[in-house]
Amino acid sequence: MQTQQHQDLIRQLLECAFTCENCATACLQEKDVQMMARCIALDRDCSDICLQAARLLQRHSEVAAEFLQVCEKICQMCGDECAKHHHEHCQQCAQACHSCAEACRSAHV
Amino acid sequence: MQTQQHQDLIRQLLECAFTCENCATACLQEKDVQMMARCIALDRDCSDICLQAARLLQRHSEVAAEFLQVCEKICQMCGDECAKHHHEHCQQCAQACHSCAEACRSAHV
Amino acid sequence: MQTQQHQDLIRQLLECAFTCENCATACLQEKDVQMMARCIALDRDCSDICLQAARLLQRHSEVAAEFLQVCEKICQMCGDECAKHHHEHCQQCAQACHSCAEACRSAHV
Amino acid sequence: MQTQQHQDLIRQLLECAFTCENCATACLQEKDVQMMARCIALDRDCSDICLQAARLLQRHSEVAAEFLQVCEKICQMCGDECAKHHHEHCQQCAQACHSCAEACRSAHV
Known part of the structure; x- marks a missing residue:
């Protein structure tokens, strides 16, 4: 049996993972891709x-509980990096990552 | 830009992957786990x-298109195996797998 | 450029991951598979x-450094569980897991 | 029990996977990273x-047999792309990918 909070966290982790995939793919198409190298690496x-x-x-x-700690850390780092770039995919990714980091922090699994 | 069909297929693949995780975890708790060995392996x-x-x-x-072919095959096999078992988690998994196999088949990526 | 220690750790992580895959697959074939449920789950x-x-x-x-901490923990837990079972694949897995846990602990990445 | 050929193929798949990780990471550090975008994506x-x-x-x-077919295909594509670039990591990756594609082709699992 799964609680609602548990399911919400899983949904948010998947959302974050896929927003990162999207951001990495889009970054690789940008003209200033050299500036996006760290963003792609963190994505x-x-x-x-997040998927794991x-x-x-x-x-x-x-x-699971220990894993969420490292997950929170990478979400925070990736969100902070994405937030520095004006591309729409980066801004969306920053939001998803920061929101996911917050969800990991408040999880009591 | 993602089409709706593309997003629906991704959603269904994730749904199937997580139903399989759930089924494998539940199978390991069953008394007749020996009978569930192939089910767990296919899950x-x-x-x-599906996640990949x-x-x-x-x-x-x-x-992606070639990958969906092998994905369709494992979904079909896993669904067929799950359908043989009366446990609720197996029946749910059979439905998710068969539905996902159908979605892979009709995808034109 | 990769140092030797770095490469050794990667090699050990892969060795451990594959010994776990092998153990889980073999456990599913055992007659007393119900007793092996936690072993399979931890594998x-x-x-x-480890692969990640x-x-x-x-x-x-x-x-990487933070990730190795959770990796060390799961290796230790999985090795401890495997060590309880007399099957050869479990004993091999216990050895690989404990050795990998030690390698994670002493890594300075 | 594993045959030698089976173990050799696994070893080659891991070698290829890690050479690709290395190539992608190195490509992201190159000055002409925009030219490397397809290389990174295929890596x-x-x-x-390959890991899967x-x-x-x-x-x-x-x-496994069906999966090796799609694996062969991505190895061939990635090897062909890497071969176009003069960077040492790309040349190494081209060799690993082409060698792995050949191993997948000749596998009888």
């Missing part, structure tokens, strides 16, 4: 880690 | 492959 | 997390 | 798919 890590976090929660993994 | 593969398919679609990967 | 988590750790190290990810 | 897909293929082989998955 990759954040997408991987979502799977661990879905499995009721015994290390 | 693992199906979850991994969703990411490739989100990235507009050049191999 | 799944440990394999996923290896990728983050290979990428020189900014969160 | 990401190739790394993901290795896991499926390790598990003796029922869809």
Whole structure:
């Protein structure tokens, strides 16, 4: 049985992962892609880690709580980097990452 | 820009992946877990492959179309196996897998 | 440029991940699979997390160090569980997990 | 029990995955990163798919053979793209990808 809060967190992790995939793909098409290198690198890590976090929660993994701590950290870092860039995909990603970081912080799994 | 059909397929792949995670976790708690061994094995593969398919679609990967073919196959196999078991989590998983297999088949990415 | 220690750690993470995959697959074939349920569950988590750790190290990810902490924890837990079972695949897995946990602990990435 | 050929293929898939991670990370540091955009995108897909293929082989998955077909395809595409660039990491990646594509082709799993 899954609580609503548990399901909401999974949904938010997936949302964040996919916004990061989208941002990385879009960044690679930008003219100033060199300026976006760190953004792309963090997007990759954040997408991987959020997806894995979502799977661990879905499995009721015994290390879910610890995993959410590193997940919160990468979400915060990725959101902070994205926030520096004016591209719409970066601004959307910043919002999704910061919101997901907040959700990880307040999770009691 | 993403079309609605594209987004629907991603949503269905995620739904299927997470139903498989749920089914594998629940199968491991069943008394007749020995009878569920193939179900658990296929759930693992199906979850991994559906999640990867969703990411490739989100990235507009050049191999998304080929990947959906193997995704359709594992969804069909996993759904067929799950359908043999009366547990509620298996019946739910069978439905999600078969529905996802159909969505992969009709996708024109 | 990669240091030798860095490469050794990546190699050990991969070794551990694949020993866990092997253990989970073999556990599912055992007659006493019900007794192996927690072992299989931890194998799944440990394999996923070790593989991801290896990728983050290979990428020189900014969160590699934090990730290794949760990786160490799951390796320790999985190794402790595997050590309880007499099956050869469990004993091998216990050794790989404990060795990997030690490697994570002593890493200065 | 694993055959030698089976183990060699897994080893080659891991080698290819990690060479792709390395190439993507290095490409993001290049001055002409805009020219490397397709290389980075294919590296990401190739790394993901090779790692997954290795896991499926390790598990003796029922869809391993089909999965190797899409794996061969992405390895060939990624190798062809990398071969166009003079950077050492791209040349190394081209070699690893082409070699892995060949190994996938000749596998009888």
